[in-house]
Structures are given as C-alpha cells and as structure tokens.
Amino acid sequence: MTNVTTEDAAQPVIYKGLAGVPVDYTAISKVNGDTNSLLYRGFAVQDLAARCSFEEVAYLLWQGELPDERQLAEFETRERSLRHLDHVVRRVIDELPTTAHPMDVLRTAVSVIGARDPSAADASPEANLDKAMRLYAQLPAIVAYDQRRRHGLELVEPRDDLSYSANFLFMVFGDVADLEVVSAFDVSMILYAEHSFNASTFTARVITSTLSDLYSAVTGAIGALKGPLHGGANEAVMHTFEEIKTADRVSAWLDDALANKHKIMGFGHRVYKNGDSRVPTMRAAMESMLVHFDRPDLLELYVELEADMGARKNIKPNLDYPAGPTYHVMGFDTATFTPLFVASRVVGWTAHVMEQLTANALIRPLSVYNGAPQRELPL
Numbered sequence: 001m002t003n004v005t006t007e008d009a010a011q012p013v014i015y016k017g018l019a020g021v022p023v024d025y026t027a028i029s030k031v032n033g034d035t036n037s038l039l040y041r042g043f044a045v046q047d048l049a050a051r052c053s054f055e056e057v058a059y060l061l062w063q064g065e066l067p068d069e070r071q072l073a074e075f076e077t078r079e080r081s082l083r084h085l086d087h088v089v090r091r092v093i094d095e096l097p098t099t100a101h102p103m104d105v106l107r108t109a110v111s112v113i114g115a116r117d118p119s120a121a122d123a124s125p126e127a128n129l130d131k132a133m134r135l136y137a138q139l140p141a142i143v144a145y146d147q148r149r150r151h152g153l154e155l156v157e158p159r160d161d162l163s164y165s166a167n168f169l170f171m172v173f174g175d176v177a178d179l180e181v182v183s184a185f186d187v188s189m190i191l192y193a194e195h196s197f198n199a200s201t202f203t204a205r206v207i208t209s210t211l212s213d214l215y216s217a218v219t220g221a222i223g224a225l226k227g228p229l230h231g232g233a234n235e236a237v238m239h240t241f242e243e244i245k246t247a248d249r250v251s252a253w254l255d256d257a258l259a260n261k262h263k264i265m266g267f268g269h270r271v272y273k274n275g276d277s278r279v280p281t282m283r284a285a286m287e288s289m290l291v292h293f294d295r296p297d298l299l300e301l302y303v304e305l306e307a308d309m310g311a312r313k314n315i316k317p318n319l320d321y322p323a324g325p326t327y328h329v330m331g332f333d334t335a336t337f338t339p340l341f342v343a344s345r346v347v348g349w350t351a352h353v354m355e356q357l358t359a360n361a362l363i364r365p366l367s368v369y370n371g372a373p374q375r376e377l378p379l
C-alpha cells in the first residue's frame, strides 16, 4: 500500500486505506504482524482453539475473562433458549428470492430483528450485551434456514441438547454431525471471531461512534464483510478451486490470473505479511476434514496453489484459504461461507460496539480536496 502525497509539498500525507495508522486503543484482541500472532483478551488463539469451545470464547471476548463452570452453564442455557428463528424474520426471508445472496438475506434479517426490538435504542452495557447474545444465538438459524430453502428443504428446529456448533450443523443438514466435524467447525468459529480493526469491525465502530444502535452497526459490518477483499474471500477461494479443478492446472491458471493482474483470493493480508496467525490451526482442521470426507484431490490443489503463489509472489494464505475447502467438504453451499464468518464475527463486532461506547469519539477523519478550484456558477 503506497502512501500518496499531493502536488503541494505542504499538504499532509494521505494514508491510503488507513494502512499502518493506529486509530484507537482496544483491549479485545492483539494482532501482531511481526510475530504472526493473535491474542484474544491476552490468550493465544491457537490455545483457545485447542482447549475451549466457541461458547467459552464468545464469553471471553464479551466479558474479558473465561467463564467458570457456573458462568458457562448459565451462558449456554441462555444461548440455547434464544436459538429459535423469529417468525417475522422467517416470513421476511420467505419473501426474498432464493437467488438473493445469503449475505443480503442475513443483512436484511439483522435489520428486521433490530426493527422489532423495542429496546433497540437502549445503549446501556446490559442492553447491548443482551442484543449481542440474541444475534449470536439467532444467526445460525437464519444461515441454516436460508441454505435449506435454496434447496427446497424445510426449516429444521434447533435442539437445546446440542452445543452451539453441533446445533448449527444440525439445523443446516438435519443430522447430528460426527464429533470430528463439529470440532473442526467449532475451531473455524473460534478463529473467525475477532481480529481487531479489520474493515467490518471498523465499520461497526464508525457507526457506533455516531451513537447509532448495535443492530445498525452489525448490519453495516455485514455489508463490509461481504466484499471479496475481506470476508467474501472464503467464498471466492472455492470459486478459484472450482475454476482450476486439479493440481496439475495450477501453474497455467496462475500464469493467466497474474498476467491479467487478478488478485488471488485467500492470499495476502493488510497486517500479516509473513503468514496469517490462524492459518496453521485452520489448515490442520481442514486436513482432518479432507481425510474425513476423502478428498485428497482438494489437498493437492491447496498445496500446489499455496506453493506456486509463494514461489512467484511470496504471498501467503490468509484464514479464508483453508476455511473455504473446509466448509465445502462439510456440505455448505459456497454462498453460505461468508454468512458462517458473520455468525462467528458477530461476537467480535458487538464486543467492539460495547468497547467503542466506553470511550466514544465521533470517527470523522479529514480529506484533502483535489477537485476543481472555487468557481462561479454559469449565468
């Protein structure tokens, strides 16, 4: 990312894309590009993925500490009690064409939930935590129902005897998934949950900084996440795999893509220049799924594209690269991948909404005008 100066040397430097510009403090997560590390509230994300459930991680991100046994039991009970799809949200989804992108469906559904909440404007920490919990608990039902209706399938009601991830998979596929699949899915939810001032979280913070409500912040964040330079890349990775088809075609495909100056989806990162902290953990989960679902061909393609991109451009995969094939073999539609990211990241977004409100300042940067000089209207 190149910084741009204007022709007038007295003008300020423009930091395009705010690259490298710290804009506020956060105690929620630390992304360290130099050491390729990521901490949630001080804990390494790899350790959380290995030893905690997504429910524990959600509690940690919101409350700042891991729950004890009683706190976790209460948290799980509350989440399980809120899982049912709101009947009005369902009716609105039914009105939308099945050709609508699932991210558009999700954005609309969150907006409807906000419009139906009489306490939407209550910005107290308790009310915001309550709203965050409702969204966290209800998004899986929305994502699941939307995938099913696109296949002409009926809604599957949630089960309150299953964990967050087991129930999510149950509502999408109608069967209780194998433990190994649930575990890989839970790892993906943990890894996607939070990443400091990425574009969608920053969007949520900008919206919150105007003292707008949490639902508006999440709706805006969904819009920001949809783009292929951000969350939309996990979906785009799968389109790339489908286009390349087999490992032996990678080199020719890459010749063409790079010659045409295409970005290779699932590679590169604004902060991590030597590899994404989350990739080794997600890659291990992906490999277990490719063995589980007997897809060695996808691993070959994955390895070949990674090696070729490394050799030619020295650009490393980001989290979306291993997440795409993982969700594919689990049976998710490609267009459902980014909504899965939303279901997880809603935890990070809402933690940032609450943090922003504890020390708010309207986010309003400056621009340097480079349009026409002042002139008179034509007579």
Ligand SMILES: CC(=O)SCCNC(=O)CCNC(=O)[C@H](O)C(C)(C)COP(=O)(O)OP(=O)(O)OC[C@H]1O[C@@H](n2cnc3c(N)ncnc32)[C@H](O)[C@@H]1OP(=O)(O)O
Residues within 6 Å of the ligand: 001, 002, 017, 228, 229, 230, 231, 233, 262, 263, 264, 265, 266, 267, 268, 269, 270, 271, 313, 315, 318, 319, 320
């Ligand atoms: C969970 C997430 O949101 S992770 C990000 C997901 N997004 C993607 O995977 C999309 C593909 N990747 C990209 O577009 C970029 O790497 C970004 C947007 C993520 C970060 O990029 P930035 O920090 O803005 O760097 P920028 O786009 O300026 O890239 C720097 C150089 O590397 C090249 N580059 C970066 N990523 C890629 C890529 N994926 N494929 C090809 N070239 C790339 C750029 O073309 C540029 O080259 P140049 O200097 O010769 O013009």
Ligand SMILES: O=C([O-])CC(=O)C(=O)O
Residues within 6 Å of the ligand: 192, 194, 195, 197, 198, 199, 230, 269, 270, 271, 318, 319
């Ligand atoms: O941090 C970023 O810019 C993008 C990213 O990896 C994320 O949001 O998880």
